[in-house]
Amino acid sequence: MRFTLGSVAAIAVVVVGGYFALRPVTIKEAERTTREQVQVEGRLVASAGLSDGVLHGDARALAHLDDLVQAQILDTSVVRVKVWSRDGTILYSDEPALVGKHFALGADELALFRQGGAKADLSDLSKPENRYERPEGKLLEAHTAIRTPNGTQVLFEIYERFASVSANGSRLLRALAPPILAGLLILLLFQVPLAWSTAARLQRGHRERERLLASAIEASGQERRRIAADLHDGVVQDLAGVAFGLAPIADDAERRGAAAEASALRDAIARLRHGVRGLRTLLVEIDPPSLESTGLEAALSDLLSSLEAEGIATELHVDDGATAGSTGDPLVYRAAREALRNVHSHAAAASVRVDVTRPAAETTRLVVTDDGRGFGAAERERRRAAGHVGLTLLEGLVAQAGGTLTVRSAPGEGTTVELEVPAT
Ligand SMILES: Nc1ncnc2c1ncn2[C@@H]1O[C@H](COP(=O)(O)OP(=O)(O)OP(=O)(O)O)[C@@H](O)[C@H]1O
Ligand SMILES: [Mg+2]
Known part of the structure; x- marks a missing residue:
């Protein structure tokens, strides 16, 4: 046009x-x-x-x-x-x-x-x-x-x-005008279809790329779900079964008075159960609860409950209609998960607060605030050099999605992680 x-x-x-x-x-x-x-x-x-x-x-x-x-x-x-x-x-x-x-x-x-x-x-x-x-x-x-x-x-x-x-x-002008106009028209006639097809090709390429990306994401999701299912139905069940089967043997050993044997068996059972719990947590990580079926608020509340179990006071506010829709919600969830995982591993916080709001029609904002020990830029740099790249990876993902991620912290002052993503 x-x-x-x-x-x-x-x-x-x-x-x-x-x-x-x-x-x-x-x-x-x-x-x-x-x-x-x-x-x-x-x-x-x-x-x-x-x-x-x-x-x-x-x-x-x-x-x-x-x-x-x-x-x-x-x-x-x-x-x-x-x-x-x-x-x-x-x-x-x-x-x-x-x-x-x-x-x-x-x-x-x-x-x-x-x-x-x-x-x-x-x-x-x-x-x-x-x-x-x-x-x-x-x-x-x-x-x-x-x-x-x-x-x-x-x-x-x-x-x-x-x-x-x-x-x-x-x-003279009238004599010259027809050839000039005809020449220009011919040029136009040749170029308009060319421009048209170029634009159409670009559009097709763009759609194709989007389709490929979507199917790549879908494929990796399917693969993750398959691995999760295999783990769940195979290793997890087997280990749980072994632990279950060992319990009577340990009881038996105790009855026989073989105290050392019994305690070794009980130790093995405890470690198996711990391993199974760890695997179950991993399953949730590999194949997180579908946000579409549970909703963002419930998923965030699940994330917070594990902090609460450790005695950290938690607060969650999700404004009505603030969620980012099918494209933005997974990112909000991932950001909240990384921020809360950091609170769990580094902050030594007494309380943490999560807010999801919609400051503008097209934007969803997530704010995770803790009152923990905070950190400085030097510390983060040092950890990054040691291969701790949770926040850095998250920044990359957010930038790819056209959003912004801000981390505000200082030693002794707590930490605030703020995410803004386009909402559809
Ligand atoms: N809420 C927080 N309170 C205190 N320190 C924090 C907090 N969040 C991050 N940090 C500091 O910033 C560093 C970088 O965090 P980042 O998430 O990038 O890596 P990590 O958590 O150490 O490792 P990874 O996420 O890769 O398992 C952390 O090592 C920690 O020192
Ligand atoms: Mg981290």
Whole structure:
């Protein structure tokens, strides 16, 4: 769409710009044509209409010249003819009122007597010599010097309508416009489909990538669930069974009075049970309770209950409608899990508080605050160097999802982990 608009704008610039660029060219061209015209017509007048009588106002000579001018020179574009003597007297004009009037000739006009040739310019209709031409509108005047039969030089002048001059220019523009426009249109016709297909390809690629990513995530989820199921149905059941089976044997040993044997068996049973508990915890980690079925609030409350079991006071607030929806909730859950795990392992806190709010329509915010021992940047750096990267990994995940993670802490001041994720 943008591409098409841009192309149309470019065509408009070419057409309008071309019009203004060509206009002066066509006017120059018209002036040249008018100069040629005044020379051709000047030669015609000199050879066929101009007699020496014109120089001193002879009526027959003037009438003869007038016949020629009326018949051969005046037409719809040439509207006036004047013949000047060198001193600025109008010897002849098709406008009788001008004959015999005197107006000073300009320097360029006088130069034509010496150098020959012709010149053409826009008429200055405010000049008194041009007062009879005013009703004709914009005019181009052209001069050339010609000679009477006895060799006296006079100045021959014609006035041409500017409209017919600019009509020439318009004709030139009209002739040039179709090929230019056709060329641009062809360019557009070739490029629009190209741009269209490129955009479509990009979009397809984008969708394909999203699909691949989604299926990769789905595949890893399936794999995790499979491992969890195998562990649960295999190793966990076996170990639980062994512990179960050992208990009567230990009782038996005790009855027989084999105290050492009995205590070794009880120790083994205790360790097996501990191992099974550990495996069950691991199962929950590998395949966490589905947030969709249990809901974020219940999942967070589960996370907190293990802290509570250790005597830490906990508080949980989830605002109505604050959860981030299917895409954001797992991230909120993971962030809360890492933060609470850190509280459990590092904070030595007396209380911890979890808040989930929606500060803006498109954002979900999770805040986990503890009143534990806190930590400084140097400590975190040291732990990171030793391979403890829980928060760092989390930062990466959050950035990938377009969210922000802020960890505020100082030794002795507790720790606040704040997460903001886009909510859908
Ligand atoms: N709530 C907290 N109270 C006190 N110290 C903390 C807290 N959270 C993090 N820390 C400090 O910051 C360090 C970095 O935490 P991070 O979660 O990145 O790594 P870790 O917990 O040490 O190891 P991992 O998460 O990889 O098992 C911790 O080792 C700890 O010193
Ligand atoms: Mg950690």
